[in-house]
Amino acid sequence: NCTKKFQTCSFSTSEGEKDMTLKECLDECMEALDLFLNNHFTESLERLRPRVNESMYHALIYATVLEMQAMMTFQPDDISNAGNTMKSAQEVCQRSGSHETVAPPPLPRLHLYLQLHAEVCYAECQLQRAALTFLQDENMVSFIKGGIKVRNSYLIYKELHSLIKSPNCLKGPSHIHLEGGISFGIGAFNLTLSLFPPRILKVLEFAGFSGDKEYGLSLLDEGATGLNLRSMLCALLLLCYYTFLTFILGSAVNRAQCQYLMQIYHKYNFIHFFIVPFNVISLCYQAVALFEDGCKAQQAWKQFHHMCYWELMWCFTYKRAWKMAYFYADLLSQESLWSKAMYVYMKAAYLSMLPKDEARPFGEDEVELFRKVPTFKQKIAGKSPPTEKFAIRKARRYKAPSPIKLPVPVLEMMYMWNGFSMISKRPELTEGMMQTLTEAERTLLESPANEYSADDRCLIHLLKGLCLKNQGLLQAAEECFNKVFSSEKKIRFDHYLVPNSLVELSLLFIDQGRRDEAIKLLHKAKHNYKEYSMESRTQFRIHAALAKLKADPGEEEDTHL
Structure with a gap:
């Protein structure tokens, strides 16, 4: 050196x-x-x-x-x-x-x-x-x-x-290229590490790393707006963060920054694969055409099409076009190697949303598909992806000779990908989801009680609370989230429902300006629940919410229950 x-x-x-x-x-x-x-x-x-x-x-x-x-x-x-x-x-x-x-x-x-x-x-x-x-x-x-x-x-x-x-x-x-490379490296490290929960981040900082999100974003922005070899890489990382990651974590999107980057790099066809999710937020119906155009843009690397198929699947999910969504899940299951367990689970989930007497595409049967899900389990970086683990756990219900049907598996997975926030600005889409949930709730009430009944009722309460929040019915939404929490001891399998209901209730309180109550619930969700499905995702969301509130770490001890 x-x-x-x-x-x-x-x-x-x-x-x-x-x-x-x-x-x-x-x-x-x-x-x-x-x-x-x-x-x-x-x-x-x-x-x-x-x-x-x-x-x-x-x-x-x-x-x-x-x-x-x-x-x-x-x-x-x-x-x-x-x-x-x-x-x-x-x-x-x-x-x-x-x-x-x-x-x-x-x-x-x-x-x-x-x-x-x-x-x-x-x-x-x-x-x-x-x-x-x-x-x-x-x-x-x-x-x-x-x-x-x-x-x-x-x-x-x-x-x-x-x-x-x-x-x-x-x-x-050529100094601008040198600066761009360094800005990309330091910015990427700081942004990525800042997303980790505080306990992990403290260990990483002790090892010499730093995780300052705002500093990382500023360096990436500096690199993205300069004319250097890494400027596009900086822009792609920023757009991935502002579109995909912020929605998964339930954070607000920096729309102004997204639009600014899109204006700079609009000439590149490649950028459309990353900026279209931004259009889904505001133009769900037009997004379908944008994704289809993205598939037509090139044929050399089919893997780019898979990103479009994934987003098209969710576009049709938001519109409750179950057969069209199934079509794209089927394409992914045949062509993409990334997560066959997830794709097959989604195929089965879409078929299960159809009426019993309606013909299934390609003659497939959802029960058989659910039973195949565990056979496609894989490992990335030594571990199975959390969404695959979740899908495999849910599919276990279909191992029995006479399986008990999942009530709304598509909407449940949609929640895991923060889809209810995606449709929050489209009242007609939220209304459609509420209709589906109301029908599922009626079916549950009319069916004999079983070992999954409490879990299924709590799931519907959680999802109905999200729809009510989107509709501005905040008191009714609060009641739904509280019903899940009050049923904690009755839940036998889906233990993730309670901490997630606390998180959703805290986010509702944040919107109402009830900061202290929100912090209390976030710390409760953070410390009182462990080893449940999709725990990392929930912990990331808690961290993001506390960071948004700029909660004093000292408050943690006072609010820990």
Whole structure:
């Protein structure tokens, strides 16, 4: 590492002609990235391939494209190939930053400048290799190796960030790309870590990491609005956070920032796969056409279509078009490797929402599909995805020779993906959901009591409370959430209902300005309930709500019940 020596260097214009080699590499990589973002995937890789063994930036971007492909296909061969390519890219970065390949000490000023670029690329390679390690292997040794890579990457980013902020920092012609790379790395780390619950974050901070959400967002915004190689990566991360993640966590969307980023990057076809969920929020019906256009935009990587299929499935779910939603779940179950257990569960769930006497598409039977769900269980980073675990637990009801039907499995999973917030601005959609819940409640009351009756009634109370909240009937919504809490001892299987009802009630209180009551309920949900379905999701939502309230950690002891 040459960062201490570098602080006292100044760039010599006589060396500018040599630096053009770096500039030409960056310009060509920008062109290749433009091709990729406009769905010209093969052309992009062909532009990069000739120089992957000599240019750190060509090697990095080429490996990054292959890693994105591997993460979408989820094919072991693709993951292995991406890992080997990223390892080779890291070796190119090491050679590019090694002073022995240029001249003996004392180091030329230009090479110190090149070495900093090499270190940024190296840190990015380390981080991406760690991600592939977590995907590829499940043993503890691999997790430790991946963790070491993540920490090494973070330390490099942190040191380089301090360096470029120093008054003596050398600024060459390609400095904007150096800054962009560092902003992306530090910003991504801070934003990601800030989403963890406080206890985990304290441990990570003790290990040297930092998790300041606002600081992370500001760095990513700085990187996204500059004309550099990582600007698009910064923008994509921000849009993913503002569209997908904030809704899953139940947070408010920064609509102004989304629109601003969309205006900057509207020319890229690739961006539509990430910004369409923003349109679903306000234009549920028009979103269908937008997703269909997204599928038509390219045919080279079918995995991009799967993102559209997933969103189309939910669009038709919000409209209660069960057969159309089933159609997209069926496509996903056949084509996507990401979560077959989830896709098959959703297929069964949609069929179960149809009347008994209505013909099933393709002659499929929901009971048989529910029974197949556990056979598709998989592990990512050594663990089964929480949504798959949830689907498998719910599907167990159908193992019995005469299974007891789930009351509203689609609406229950819709809640897990924060769908009731998605439809909050569409009164007609909420009204449709309320009709479905009312019919399900009537069926429950008319059916003989069984071991699932209490759980099913509480589920319907929770979902009805969300609909009533959307309709502005806050007192009625509060009563629904309280009914779940008061039935806590009667619940036998779906223990997640109680802490989630407390969270929903606290969010209702926040909207009414009842801050102290909300904080009390959030701490109760946080501390009094453990080892229930989708616990991590609920804990993330609690953390987000407390952060929004800026609750004093000291209040925790006073409100703990």
